[in-house]
Amino acid sequence: MTNDVIIRRTIEWMEGHLHEEVTAEDIAAQAGFSKFHFHRLFQSAVGMSFTEYLRLRRLTNAALALIHTDERIIDIAMHYCFDSQEVFTRAFKKVYGFPPGQYRRQMMSLMKMKEEKQMEETLKGWFLSGSHPFNYEMGADVETVHQGKQSGYLKSKTVTPAEGEFATMMQQFKADRYRGKRMKLSAFLKTEDVQHMASLWMRVDSASEEVLQFDNMSDRPIQSTSNWNHYTIVLDIPENSAVISFGMILSGSGCIWADSVTFEEVDEKTPTTNLQTEIVMLDEPVNLAFEES
Known part of the structure; x- marks a missing residue:
């Protein structure tokens, strides 16, 4: 089992115990490591310690409760330990x-004053693409949040999309400052009623639009309904790279939320997740009778 899988399973366990008293030892035991070793693994992958993660997630959920419920502050505090x-x-x-x-009063006042906007206006830098983008919508969600005040979402508008129908909420930018580097795209994702698959994706293209590096998590897709968890893609940016694209993809019906997206350089010790493989040329034709397996 890889460290990424162990971290995702541990995060899933923590998400189910936000209302319970748990210790650092309890969390490390779920991962099957010592507290100090798992601290290093988690910090390296997620960018914070697992105890900081648990505290931040409790505060985020408490902030949502302040805005969207009339529960007393003391009750919210006790509920989140x-x-x-x-x-x-x-x-x-x-x-x-x-x-x-004060946060409750200010945020509720802002929400009443804020007019609904189109997703292009509310999500700077992101745009909608895919095979049938008109059958999907994207935007900002202030109720389903992993960290901070809002997340981004992509969801289908049709109950039964056609086979192969998908959309992506994406960004695209020049590769110039990243050439020769190994880059990691990370995000916390949550899904609901995903019919086919949802995932992160990232692609590196040359100036002639040749795909140089690519990963859409097709070998590890997110399906059905899942709680917030951490996902990563790692790709090399070759010297002949021209464009980098990344985003969240939703195939079929359902909804995917994304939060805390990061794009950062990593060292050569971090393995890539590239799905593009070089074609190996054989020296001569083989299996011409179709009888070899």
């Missing part, structure tokens, strides 16, 4: 800049 309202307030203010009560 903070020892007191004072402890919760200090932790919340450190992340969101305001104490919980």
